[in-house]
Amino acid sequence: xxxxxxxxxxxxxxxxxxxxxxxxxxxxxxxxxxxxxxxxxxxxxxxxxxxxxxxxxxxxxxxxxxxxxxxxxxxxxxxxxxxxxxxxxxxxxxxxxxxxxxxxxxxxxxxxxxxxxxxxxxxxxxxxxxxxxxxxxxxxxxxxxxxxxxxxxxxxxxxxxxxxxxxxxxxxxxxxxxxxxxxxxxxxxxxxxxxxxxxxxxxxxxxxxxxxxxxxxxxxxxxxxxxxxxxxxxxxxxxxxxxxxxxxxxxxxxxxxxxxxxxxxxxxxxxxxxxxxxxxxxxxxxxxxxxxxxxxxxxxxxxxxxxxxxxxxxxxxxxxxxxxxxxxxxxxxxxxxxxxxxxxxxxxxxxxxxxxxxxxxxxxxxxxxxxxxxxxxxxxxxxxxxxxxxxxxxxxxxxxxxxxxxxxxxxxxxxxxxxxxxxxxxxxxxxxxxxxxxxxxxxxxxxxxxxxxxxxxxxxxxxxxxxxxxxxxxxxxxxxxxxxxxxxxxxxxxxxxxxxxxxxxxxxxxx
Amino acid sequence: xxxxxxxxxxxxxxxxxxxxxxxxxxxxxxxxxxxxxxxxxxxxxxxxxxxxxxxxxxxxxxxxxxxxxxxxxxxxxxxxxxxxxxxxxxxxxxxxxxxxxxxxxxxxxxxxxxxxxxxxxxxxxxxxxxxxxxxxxxxxxxxxxxxxxxxxxxxxxxxxxxxxxxxxxxxxxxxxxxxx
Numbered sequence: 001x002x003x004x005x006x007x008x009x010x011x012x013x014x015x016x017x018x019x020x021x022x023x024x025x026x027x028x029x030x031x032x033x034x035x036x037x038x039x040x041x042x043x044x045x046x047x048x049x050x051x052x053x054x055x056x057x058x059x060x061x062x063x064x065x066x067x068x069x070x071x072x073x074x075x076x077x078x079x080x081x082x083x084x085x086x087x088x089x090x091x092x093x094x095x096x097x098x099x100x101x102x103x104x105x106x107x108x109x110x111x112x113x114x115x116x117x118x119x120x121x122x123x124x125x126x127x128x129x130x131x132x133x134x135x136x137x138x139x140x141x142x143x144x145x146x147x148x149x150x151x152x153x154x155x156x157x158x159x160x161x162x163x164x165x166x167x168x169x170x171x172x173x174x175x176x177x178x179x180x181x182x183x184x185x186x187x188x189x190x191x192x193x194x195x196x197x198x199x200x201x202x203x204x205x206x207x208x209x210x211x212x213x214x215x216x217x218x219x220x221x222x223x224x225x226x227x228x229x230x231x232x233x234x235x236x237x238x239x240x241x242x243x244x245x246x247x248x249x250x251x252x253x254x255x256x257x258x259x260x261x262x263x264x265x266x267x268x269x270x271x272x273x274x275x276x277x278x279x280x281x282x283x284x285x286x287x288x289x290x291x292x293x294x295x296x297x298x299x300x301x302x303x304x305x306x307x308x309x310x311x312x313x314x315x316x317x318x319x320x321x322x323x324x325x326x327x328x329x330x331x332x333x334x335x336x337x338x339x340x341x342x343x344x345x346x347x348x349x350x351x352x353x354x355x356x357x358x359x360x361x362x363x364x365x366x367x368x369x370x371x372x373x374x375x376x377x378x379x380x381x382x383x384x385x386x387x388x389x390x391x392x393x394x395x396x397x398x399x400x401x402x403x404x405x406x407x408x409x410x411x412x413x414x415x416x417x418x419x420x421x422x423x424x425x426x427x428x429x430x431x432x433x434x435x436x437x438x439x440x441x442x443x444x445x446x447x448x449x450x451x452x453x454x455x456x457x458x459x460x461x462x463x464x465x466x467x468x469x470x471x472x473x474x475x476x477x478x479x480x481x482x483x484x485x486x487x488x489x490x491x492x493x494x495x496x497x498x499x500x501x502x503x504x505x506x507x508x509x510x511x
Numbered sequence: 512x513x514x515x516x517x518x519x520x521x522x523x524x525x526x527x528x529x530x531x532x533x534x535x536x537x538x539x540x541x542x543x544x545x546x547x548x549x550x551x552x553x554x555x556x557x558x559x560x561x562x563x564x565x566x567x568x569x570x571x572x573x574x575x576x577x578x579x580x581x582x583x584x585x586x587x588x589x590x591x592x593x594x595x596x597x598x599x600x601x602x603x604x605x606x607x608x609x610x611x612x613x614x615x616x617x618x619x620x621x622x623x624x625x626x627x628x629x630x631x632x633x634x635x636x637x638x639x640x641x642x643x644x645x646x647x648x649x650x651x652x653x654x655x656x657x658x659x660x661x662x663x664x665x666x667x668x669x670x671x672x673x674x675x676x677x678x679x680x681x682x683x684x685x686x687x688x689x690x691x
Contacts, residue, residue: 004614007672007679008644014625015645019538020545026555027533030562031526037567038524417556 024472028274029415032324052411056424060460063426063486276321280331280477280508283314287501288337288400294494296452297361297396300375301341302494307395309338313502319410327410327421336433337500338399345374346394346438361491362436364448373438394438398450401433408461421465423481429457429488452491459483459500467508477506514578521569529566536579537562540586547590547641549630557593561586587646591656594638613672615679618686628678636671639664 289308295301317331373396408425434449463481470476485498514535520528541558548554565585572581629637638657642648643664650661650668657664 005617007613007615007675010615010617010620011625011629011640011675012645014620014622015542015546018542018546018622018626020541021538022541022555022558026559026562027530027537029559030533030566031530033559033563034524034526034529034566037563416559417552 023469025417025469028324032412032415035324052422056409056462059424060426060462060484063458063460274321274324275473275510277318278321278475278508278510279316279318280506281314281316282331282333282477282479282504282506283312284479284502284504284506285310286313286335286337286503288339289499290339291497291499292495294492294496295341296398296450296489296492296496296498297341298373299493301344301396304344304375305342307340307342309340309397309399311336311338313404313504315404317406319508324415325412327412328408329410330405330407333404333406334401334432335404335429335500335502336399336401338397340395340397342395343375344394344396344438346372361450361452362448363451365446397437397444399433399435399437400431400453402429403432404429404459406461410465417469419465419467419469421467423461423463423465423479425461427459427461427483429459429485431455431457452489454487454490457488458486459488460486473510475508475510477504477508479504479506515574518569518572518574518578521566522572524566532565533562536582539579540582543583543586544590545626546629546645547587547638549634549637557586557590561589564589583646587642591638594634595658611669611672613676615676616683618683620679620682624682628675631678632671632674635659636667636674639667640671640675643668 287308287310289306290296293302295304295306313333313335315331315333315335317329317333319327319329321327404427406425406427408423410421410423412419412421414420431453434453436447436450437444438447461481461483463479465477465479467478468476480501480503483500483502485500488498489496517528517531517535521532537558540561541554544554544557544561545551548557561582565582568585572578629640632640635657639653642653642656643650648656650664653664654661659667
């Protein structure tokens with residue numbers, strides 16, 4: 001049973017027929033990598049990333065604009081493109097077309113759905129590619145009704161800004177872009193419209209009718225990208241060259257995709273199965289502070305140093321994978337935040353009701369009603385009224401608790417054993433705890449509550465996610481996320497821009 | 512579906528065919544990766560990279576030699592490429608040792624133990640031992656692959672054998688003490 005054997009031979013013989021099954025996640029990762037390589041060949045991911053980041057920024061910007069300044073309606077900022085749009089009717093018109101287009105999309109095949117989902121993932125596409133114009137020719141319009149069968153689109157590549165889309169009976173308008181012409185002029189193809197309407201003298205009714213006829217052309221599947229909410233058309237004008245490039249790339253890649261779809265009929269390929277749902281619990285330290293000099297309590301503390309507290313946040317979340325790269329997730333977290341305003345003198349101000357030390361944003365309780373607070377900076381040159389029985393250099397500590405409902409998108413940029421994602425989104429914050437403490441008479445005493453904190457506020461979130469697969473089902477997460485609070489405080493002074501940073505640890509389960 | 516057809520479809524980036532090829536060969540290639548890597552996690556990473564390379568280079572497969580052999584070569588190359596990227600590890604005491612014959616007893620030895628023993632070898636010893644003893648490359652070929660001299664491959668091999676011998680002897684010793 002035992003004889004001496006050459007060690008090489010021993011290993012070779014024993015391991016000759018050795019086989020082992022890798023975990024399922026390996027194939028999952030391979031197919032994701034292959035997908036992105038495929039797409040990489042078509043030149044999409046590079047600008048997807050750029051567009052994704054731009055979209056996130058735009059989203060944040062829009063939210064903050066809407067929330068911070070209700071008077072400014074970004075929709076009103078639609079800028080006329082070099083005079084091609086001359087009457088205010090256009091806004092309505094574009095809205096109408098948009099709605100129509102959305103409706104006409106719904107019947108589309110896989111192709112148009114793909115296109116749509118891409119554009120909905122990255123809203124900036126519609127806003128940055130919105131540089132052309134649709135010219136609906138008035139005289140043609142009045143003549144044509146449901147008989148219209150041809151929707152022709154011409155792309156003037158030399159001046160994409162002023163693409164004209166002509167809708168007339170049977171005439172194909174020549175296009176300098178062979179590729180797009182071939183695809184777009186064919187009724188069975190999916191057409192991509194990405195432009196504005198040039199409309200000087202067509203009334204809305206005619207356009208509506210026209211759109212009906214377009215929709216009635218049943219074989220035609222269109223994805224219109226006419227953004228009515230384009231807040232940065234004027235930027236586009238200055239950057240028109242750049243956006244033209246983007247438009248061109250996008251168009252090319254789309255036409256390639258359309259062509260590919262036609263060739264291989266992607267619908268027939270069954271989708272790779274993977275776990276779309278996951279639930280996760282998370283816990284982590286959060287650090288609260290604010291940008292800029294300012295105070296949520298009183299202007300006299302604007303220049304006082306502030307110390308952010310480190311508290312805990314914990315919660316659960318659920319997510320759904322739209323595809324292998326993109327997840328949308330929502331959850332509920334309890335989050336405690338706090339910060340201290342330092343260098344404050346606290347003193348007993350018996351009977352002095354109109355003292356300068358009263359704080360306008362704080363409602364004091366019994367323990368605190370006789371106290372006054374003053375910044376140490378002001379103390380030097382201010383006559384303190386009343387009897388200064390007892391004063392202490394202290395701090396005002398504000399403690400806040402929120403229930404946070406985050407809604408975020410997670411985009412995976414690496415799919416190895418260790419995955420990396422970019423996370424962006426926003427949270428709604430509901431106030432649950434609101435307390436002001438100060439260190440007084442030797443102990444930290446609850447003095448009251450702040451009166452200038454909104455019960456509901458928001459934050460814009462941006463962060464990174466790192467995950468490590470423990471098994472096919474369980475994943476460990478580490479997510480440093482920055483959350484910029486948008487309207488948590490009213491009536492602040494100086495530049496009080498609060499934010500918090502959380503380092504969330506979590507365990508998620510996919511199913 | 513025949514293998515040839517699968518390969519042809521793979522060359523056209525057919526996802527189903529790729530999945531089939533993976534199912535057919537992943538356990539064999541994973542065994543290769545396990546032998547060449549230092550642990551299970553690295554082996555999975557290497558397997559993943561190997562298959563991505565395989566599908567990317569599928570069009571270059573010219574039906575010369577066995578398909579499985581081609582796949583294995585890519586898997587081994589994937590590991591070696593990482594080794595090269597990490598640079599040559601200077602293993603202390605690289606004096607040339609002449610090729611020695613190491614013999615061990617062959618009881619009913621656990622295959623997982625053997626695998627683990629290989630994985631625990633220092634990086635280059637593991638590669639050299641795998642390439643020479645298990646995959647029958649010559650010292651000359653190995654030296655070229657790893658960008659070292661044949662003297663070094665020989666001494667690495669000898670050291671790998673010594674380490675493995677120690678491990679096996681310890682293993683038997685433990686086994687004996689347990690059974691006593």
